[in-house]
Amino acid sequence: MDLPNFKKHLIEKMGLTTEAFVQVERYVKVKKVVKGEFLLKQGKVCKHSFFVEQGLLRFYALNEEGKENILQFATEHWIVSDRGSVYFKEPTTYCIDAFEDTVVVLLDESFIEQVSKISPDFRQRNERLLQNHIRHLYKRISLLLGASAKSRYLDFIKMYPDVMLRVPQWMIASYLGITPESLSRVRKTLAEENFKIH
Amino acid sequence: MDLPNFKKHLIEKMGLTTEAFVQVERYVKVKKVVKGEFLLKQGKVCKHSFFVEQGLLRFYALNEEGKENILQFATEHWIVSDRGSVYFKEPTTYCIDAFEDTVVVLLDESFIEQVSKISPDFRQRNERLLQNHIRHLYKRISLLLGASAKSRYLDFIKMYPDVMLRVPQWMIASYLGITPESLSRVRKTLAEENFKIH
């Protein structure tokens, strides 16, 4: 099983040498999931972080009425997980499933530990990734607190143009916290505005 | 300057020995801010994380119309920062100011590094804190995506009863992403419901 994206991530982004990567590659497990298959269901304890080698996952919560709220899409190079569940061994309240046939690399709880032994500054780089992740989450919260559906949508397509092309509109609506019908209206007004400008 | 809360945090939560704490205490700087004073303004690069020894800070974004959206309150034992700005040396888009006269411990970028040298498993514990923080942020996002103002308010007073008693209602409204008027009405309906039950 070839893992070009995982390799690229560890070498270019996390500073591993090629030799270090070979060691890591021997250590990790790979899993294939087909479209619709679950990697995590609410109530289970999350055992891994999932690095997306190829494909597209979604990470979502179910509210009281069973409606899905998409917290995160994950395409190639993304890592997704309920880290709290992994670290604290608590049942998760989230679900992760595949929206495309997907290949994931399974990173267990001791992954960071293990790689740090091989590549000393891995831990620090990982910490940076976490900080960056937190920053993104704050940005998302501030948009949810203070921006209209329209500007949240514009932000989304700017941030995740690839995702926009790969998932249906109703999933984007779920990510934005609105209904598919509302998103359809938002898109209509945007189209009309552009028409007027040109 | 005595720092009982900082001491408690590092020893009980982060596993430092008393001797290790003494070393750390020598290393950090302490700052006092009066009510209304800023620790961070948008456009500046954030240089520190702020541990709240005593007092109450708020961390907020300003949207296009200049409306404040409170991302986080920080009371005793909390750490608040635009970590992204610290790590990537980018100007922040957030503000932090004091809502009470506050004593903060300034933690600079190398703080984790330094303490890790003194106390070996500090890094790992810190990572756990970050994971936990991320989990809280996801929970907040899922509430903003899928829960009504009323249930977000109920969640807030359950999670942060201390904050509720120390800040005005309009700030809680800002944290919840609604107007003060709406929060007032939410409270009214809650009061009426309780009246009916008993």
Added chain:
DNA sequence: GGTACTTCTTAACATACATCAATGTACAGG
């Protein structure tokens, strides 16, 4: 090629929440 299924759009109507404006209440400073 027809049938079923999913997605997107549109329209009519409903509702949660925002906005604007007025009033009430507490409290601080002169």
Added chain:
DNA sequence: CCTGTACATTGATGTATGTTAAGAAGTACC
């Protein structure tokens, strides 16, 4: 004591978004 200021409440009205329902367009399968 009066007065100003900050905060909370309330009411009337507006608006963004939700709900329900129908139809259109695309695609998958028999």
